[in-house]
Amino acid sequence: MPECTNCGTQVGESANFCPNCGKPQNPTAQNRLDQKIEKRASQQASQQAGSSQSTSQRSQRDELIERAGYAFGFIFVVSAVSVLPSPGGVFTLLGGLLLFPPVRQLSARVFGSPLKAEFNAAVAVVLMLLGTAIHYIL
Ligand SMILES: [Zn+2]
Numbered sequence: 001m002p003e004c005t006n007c008g009t010q011v012g013e014s015a016n017f018c019p020n021c022g023k024p025q026n027p028t029a030q031n032r033l034d035q036k037i038e039k040r041a042s043q044q045a046s047q048q049a050g051s052s053q054s055t056s057q058r059s060q061r062d063e064l065i066e067r068a069g070y071a072f073g074f075i076f077v078v079s080a081v082s083v084l085p086s087p088g089g090v091f092t093l094l095g096g097l098l099l100f101p102p103v104r105q106l107s108a109r110v111f112g113s114p115l116k117a118e119f120n121a122a123v124a125v126v127l128m129l130l131g132t133a134i135h136y137i138l
Pocket residue numbers: 004005006007008009018019020021022023
């Protein structure tokens with residue numbers, strides 16, 4: 001009866017692995033084990049790659065929204081200030097301020113979670129249109 005090369009436990013002639021320590025008892029078993037480990041490692045690696053990819057995509061979108069928020073917020077505020085002290089400018093100014101990402105972050109404190117960027121932008125555009133209309137009507 002052969003003995004395990006690792007722990008000395010007697011193993012059967014046909015045993016591929018030691019029943020005590022699990023060490024492969026022949027090159028074929030060793031190969032199979034290696035392949036299994038390699039497969040699992042590559043599966044984990046691809047899973048990790050997939051999850052980190054989706055995270056980076058999400059943050060990329062957030063970054064884009066943030067940049068757009070600053071850009072449009074700035075344009076709104078500048079155009080609002082140029083028509084002040086017209087009451088229409090006040091609305092446009094509010095809309096512009098709403099677009100700034102830090103202001104949007106503040107909405108998270110009020111409502112529990114930050115307002116959706118789409119909703120935020122829609123409100124800002126409505127305020128801007130309202131401001132423009134008031135400016136030209138009055
Ligand atoms: Zn053993």
